[in-house]
Amino acid sequence: MAIYNITVNGEQRQVDVDADTPMLWVLRDSLDMVGTKFGCGIAQCGACTVHLDGNAVRSCSIPVSAVGEAKITTIEGLSEKGDHPLQEAWREHDVPQCGYCQAGQIMNAAAFLSKNPNPSDADIENATHTNICRCATYNRIKAAVKTAAANM
Amino acid sequence: MTLIKTKFNRRSFLRTSALAGGGIVIGFNWACSPGETVRAAPSEWFDVNAFLSIADNGQVTIMSPNPEIGQNIKTSMPMIVAEELDVAWEDVIVKQAPLSKSFTRQVAGGSGSIRSSWTILRTAGAAARQLMINTAAQQWDVDPKTLTTEYGVVKNGSKKMTYAELASLAVMTEIPEExxxxxxxxxxxxGNSKKNVDTDAIVTGKPLFGMDFKREGMVYATAMRPPAFGLKLKSFDDSEARKVTGVSDVVQFGDKIAVIANSTYAAMKGQKALKAEWTSDGKLENTTDHDRELRKMLDTKQDTPRRNDGNVRGAFANADKVIEKVxxxxxLPHNTMEPMNFFADITDTKAELIGPIQTPEWTQGRVAQLLGREAASVTMDMTRMGGGFGRRLYGDFALEVAEISQKIKKPVKLVFSREDDMTAGTYRPASKYKFRAAxxxxxxxxxxLTGAGVNSGSVTRExxxxxxxxxNYKVETHNLRSNITTGAWRAPITNFLAIAEQSFFDEVANEMGVDAVQLRLDILERAKTNPVGAIDYDPDKMIGVIKLAAEKGNWxxxxxxxxQGFSAYYSHNTYVAEVAHASMRGxxxxxxxxxxxxxxxxVINPDAAINQIQGGVVDGVGHAMYGDFSFVNGTPQASNFDKYRLIRSKEAPQVDVFFVESLNDPTGLGEPSLPPAGGAVANAIAKATGNRVYNIPFIKEEIIFG
Incomplete structure (x- = not known):
């Protein structure tokens, strides 16, 4: 065990965990932030997507010891009032079925739109291809990303 | 207007003080969405019946009795109650109901929630509305029949009383019998789309799922299970597992070994450090063996066919042409995005279970049996489920965690890794069909039709x-016994039967030189006007969706x-027809x-219904295209998403949905759009390429997909 000082959603947090502990479990078990989901543990499904200095990463595959000074943003910190254009678009299109993958979908899309604010439909398909939705709400995920891009 | 008997008695009407924390408001956050005015918190709630409570500020709490699995009944069930209660949807607060004898069929399965609860939910709302009317009638000393309601207000000409005002007075009113x-x-x-009541919590990352559940003093557990079907535990060495930081205990239960730790990750790490030896207690089966045995069965007569109309032997003997296809x-594993998990706190005096479960009542009974206690002494609370698709019908995980908690005498949450989840069993049965047409x-x-499946029961719907x-119509079915556990997988049996059948009809139409839609309509016309034997579907409704799909899909x-490829299928009391539109990419x-x-x-909640149908179609396309799972020596050959392909965004077709306008009682939507999808795809692929797919997954057909 070792002490790690990390920045999560703009706040300094201190955790005492093994060096190899993935950020996913630091967030969920140590910091009680359960919006970031466990899906596969091997960076395949994207349910655990968070931002590391604004880039979408798979928190299940990043050990806490590798985070260093980088700033972590989770679904809980994506917007102060839960009103990020993507969150609003997800409401407008009523995207979720079971809802389990959707935080990861939104975090993935948020990093994408921050780098490509005027995406084509093909860009959106490519960007959303990384994250699995077992309920297969892909029609709505794509539509919501498009709406959010228009509103940003 | 229909008159209906109520079953609510006086005792179901209780007054609860919100301030006293009478249970009603606990866990509910009064803060509304950003920007909305926060209305005055209620000081008193009146529990009118098990389904609903009315507050003195006009708000109404409506219970959603059934487990929420992504089918959105947590929104649609309360909509039905609110409709008959006649309140504004904006005044409704929805809560997940507890498991209770006050409700019936608290199950998520068989696309049956709405269909089986329709009248019950309507009656609950209507009984409460009538109670408000009767109470107002007493106040005004008028005949209740002269009163009307609108948006939570009882009216008598210009006189008005709100449900909020009437609720406290209604405590003294007789519950209406009819x-x-x-x-x-x-x-x-x-019929008017309402947003999913949990969307806000989902998009902001609030705890909703079993995986998110925590309790003070809780420990985490993972479990190592036999790595192959047909193996049992011989011995194990936990010395390395116990050295993992955070691991506090290792306990054997049955043929499984639980690792107990202070975090999920420590438990998972501990499980990986376990060394176990296994011994064979049965045959170690291979997919190649299943394939051989099932094919043999397709050429075997069933002693008593499931159905045998006319003279099938004669029809084939006299045929100009016989078409036969296999x-x-x-x-298939279910692969819910939220892996299996469950919480239990078993002590000498209580048995408390909380988690994602499609069958809370059945599982409560099985846990009680395991513990040797009365079912009523076991509490079973439902969290939102991160998907189910049939997997969470089985409750094995709840039994496991109950046993672990009982052994370690602590509150514990059992978590499956993805590998545990994909290899632990209860798969969609492997199956094969041989179709012959004269x-x-x-x-x-x-x-x-001859069907055969592994641990599948009957694989036909004759x-x-x-x-x-x-x-002349004959259906036979065979079951191959196996030690691989199988179970219901979204649209059980029909999830493949429909693909095979609807592919076959396309081939038959081609051979006959008739239009694929017309062939179906001709068969249905006969079934409607002069049916051969009894049938369990409505040909008119099937004709209706076929014509609508053909029209809207520009068939x-x-x-x-x-x-284009066409497919139509009836399942779970719902009729669906689909046109797949394919094009060549290279x-x-x-x-x-x-x-x-x-x-x-x-249609209760149209936009949510469309969502469900879109998802079912894309799920059907995905598993037809990519679903692949096999065994070597009883060992599953895929254990995570690096080896198991699920459909993703770029591969998902756009799905356009059209409803037949109807005033018939609602049926279900969780499953019925899935079965026809694969057949429509197979038929479109055949049209596009001239080559036909016969085996799932389609993607392995090298002549088509390279």
Whole structure:
């Protein structure tokens, strides 16, 4: 065990965990932030997507010891009032079925739109291809990303 | 208007003080969405019946009795209650109901929640509305029949009393024994899209799922299970596992070993450090063995066929042409995005279980049996489920965690890794079908289906389409026993039977030189006007969706470069027809769009219904294209998403949905759009490439997909 000082959603947090502990479990078990989901543990499904200095990463595959000074943003910190254009678009299109993958979908899309604010439909398909939705709400995920891009 | 008997008695009406924390408001956050005015918190709630409570500020709490799995009944069930209660949807607060004898069939399965609760939910709302009317009638000393309601207000000409005012007075009013139900033509909430009540919590990352559940003093557990079907535990060495930081205990239960730790990750790490030896207690089966045995069964007569109309032998003997095709599908894991998990706190005096479960009541009973206690002494609370698709019907995980908690005497949450989840079993049975058609004088004169599956029970639905529409018709089914556990997987049996059957009808139509839609309509016309034997479907409704899909999908008039495939299927009391539109991308076909027509009776929540249908179609396309799962020596050959392909964004067709307008009682939507999807895709692929797919997954057909 070792002490790690990390920045999560703009706040300094201190955790005492093994060096190899993935950020996913630091967030969920140590910091009680359960919006970031466990899906596969091997960076395949994207349910655990968070931002590391604004880039979408798979928190299940990043050990806490590798985070260093980088700033972590989770679904809980994506917007102060839960009103990020993507969150609003997800409401407008009523995207979720079971809802389990959707935080990861939104975090993935948020990093994408921050780098490509005027995406084509093909860009959106490519960007959303990384994250699995077992309920297969892909029609709505794509539509919501498009709406959010228009509103940003 | 229909009059219906109520079953609510006086005792069901209780007054609860919100301030006293009478249970009603606990766990509910009064803060509304950003920007909305926060209304005064209620000081008193009146529990009118098990389904609903009315507050003195006009708000109404409506319980959603059934487990929420992503089918959105947590929104649609309360909509039905609110409709008959006649309140504004904006005044409704929805809560997940506890498992209780006050409710019936608290199950998520068989697309049956709405269908089986429709009248119950309406009656609950209508009884409460009538109580408000009767109370107002007493206040005004008038005949209740002269009063009307609107948006939570009882009216007598210009005189008005709100439900909020009436609720406290209603405590003294007799519960009505008989209440009127609305004419569906007067529905205001039902049929108008309402947003999923949990979307806000989902998009902001609030704890909702079993995986998110925590309790003070709780420990985490993972479990190592036999790595192959047919193995049992011989011995294990936990010395390395116990050295993992955070691991506090290792306990054997049955043929499994639980690792107990202070975090999920430590428990998972501990499990990886376990060394176990296994011994064979049965045959270690291979997919190649199953394939061989199932094919043999397809050539074997069933002693008593499931159905045998007319003279099938004669029809085939006299046929001008016989078409025979075999279709094959593998086992499939469910792969819910939220892996299996459950919480239990078992002590000498209580047994408390909380988690994602499709069958809370059945599982409560099984946990009670395991613990040797009365079912009533076991509490079973439902969290939102991160998908189910049938996997969470089985409750094995709840039994496991109950046993672990009992052994370690602590509150504990059991978590499956993805590998645990994919390899622990309860798969869609592998199955095969042999279809034969006899053609005589340009007509379909005989039809013979033989099905065989692994631990599947019957793999046929012999009284559904095309039963009744073909003079000589025979259906046989075989079951191959196995030690691999199987179970219901979204649209059990029909999830592949429909693909095979609807592919076969396309081939038959081609051979006969008739339009694929017309062939189906001709069979249905016979089933409708002069059915051969009894049938368990409504040919008219099937004709309705077929015609609607053909019209909306522009059947037979595809644009240049687009190949269409047709499919129609009845399951779970709902009728669905689909047109898949495929185009070639280089040398391989891709399904770009599916047009879908649905008859599910009254549509409760249209936008959510469309979402469910879209998901079912894409799920059906995905598993037909990519679903692949096999065994070598009893060991699953895929254990995570690096080896198991699920459909993703770019591969998902656009799905356009159209409903048959109907005032019939609603049926279900969780499953019925899935079965026809794979057949529509197979038929579009055949049209586009000239080559037909017979085996799931389609992607392995090298001549088509390279």
């Amino acid at each position: 209440v009127p139900l609305k004419d569906p033509k007067d529905f205001k909430i039902i 279709y094959e599908a593998p086992f 053609i005589k004088d340009g007509k379909l004169s005989g039809y013979h 009284n559904w389409f095309p039963a009744g529409g073909i003079e 037979g008039n595809a644009e240049a470069g687009v190949s 040398n391989t076909p891709k399904v770009d769009k599916v047009t879908c027509a649905v008859d599910c009776g009254i």
